[in-house]
Amino acid sequence: GQQVMQIPQYQHVQEGEDFTTYCNSSTTLSNIQWYKQRPGGHPVFLIQLVKSGEVKKQKRLTFQFGEAKKNSSLHITATQTTDVGTYFCAGPQVSSSNTGKLIFGQGTTLQVKP
Amino acid sequence: KAGVTQTPRYLIKTRGQQVTLSCSPISGHRSVSWYQQTPGQGLQFLFEYFSETQRNKGNFPGRFSGRQFSNSRSEMNVSTLELGDSALYLCASSLRGSGPTIYNEQFFGPGTRLTVL
Numbered sequence: 341g342q343q344v345m346q347i348p349q350y351q352h353v354q355e356g357e358d359f360t361t362y363c364n365s366s367t368t369l370s371n372i373q374w375y376k377q378r379p380g381g382h383p384v385f386l387i388q389l390v391k392s393g394e395v396k397k398q399k400r401l402t403f404q405f406g407e408a409k410k411n412s413s414l415h416i417t418a419t420q421t422t423d424v425g426t427y428f429c430a431g432p433q434v435s436s437s438n439t440g441k442l443i444f445g446q447g448t449t450l451q452v453k454p
Numbered sequence: 455k456a457g458v459t460q461t462p463r464y465l466i467k468t469r470g471q472q473v474t475l476s477c478s479p480i481s482g483h484r485s486v487s488w489y490q491q492t493p494g495q496g497l498q499f500l501f502e503y504f505s506e507t508q509r510n511k512g513n514f515p516g517r518f519s520g521r522q523f524s525n526s527r528s529e530m531n532v533s534t535l536e537l538g539d540s541a542l543y544l545c546a547s548s549l550r551g552s553g554p555t556i557y558n559e560q561f562f563g564p565g566t567r568l569t570v571l
Contacts, residue, residue: 373559382544383497385559428497430560441510442487442560444497 342367342433346445354453359416361448363429370432372405372412373442378425386414386427419452426450455480458547458563466569472533475566479526479547485509486528487560488520491542500543503528504550532568540570 343366353359363372371390375383387396389405389412396403402415416423426447433443459478467473479486488500499512503522520530526547532539546560
């Protein structure tokens, strides 16, 4: 079945350093979503990318969708302690009945040292 | 608008028992999905309900079941609990796009932490 893989699993950075997490799908995705889960919290939607090669920015966060729509990345510039959490990518798996379900990557847990 | 609510927030059960978890979606959202989150397996899709119909199902045994009511509230039930069922169970609601190419963002509830002893 379809798989969505994320690397790295964990990342420790010094505050102010940049951070990137990568997401790869075994199949072409119609779109990809990114979520952030703070420690002890629940996943919160960050963004959705739909177009091939799409790049979107949210302040210090830059999201990219690959040209082949099989990979995506999230880059955080100059990390802050508020960026701590686990970042998940998720892509829809479409069934033969034309309904979908979201398949989540394993997540990348970011720790930021002040 | 109020967010997604889940009850109870914490639950302790013993092996063999059954449990029912409840989820109230955001007002106007007709789709409710359930996920199991564990440290080892991450976020695993359980099932999705839309207008009281189960539209999708993940790879979980039949002990896991759910339903959705006419007001979009949803429940999931786990029978004959096993130690491995200990997890955070998350419910998420969404508006649900008109087709499979656009999957609306999921609004997650705080989850129910289930511990099976």
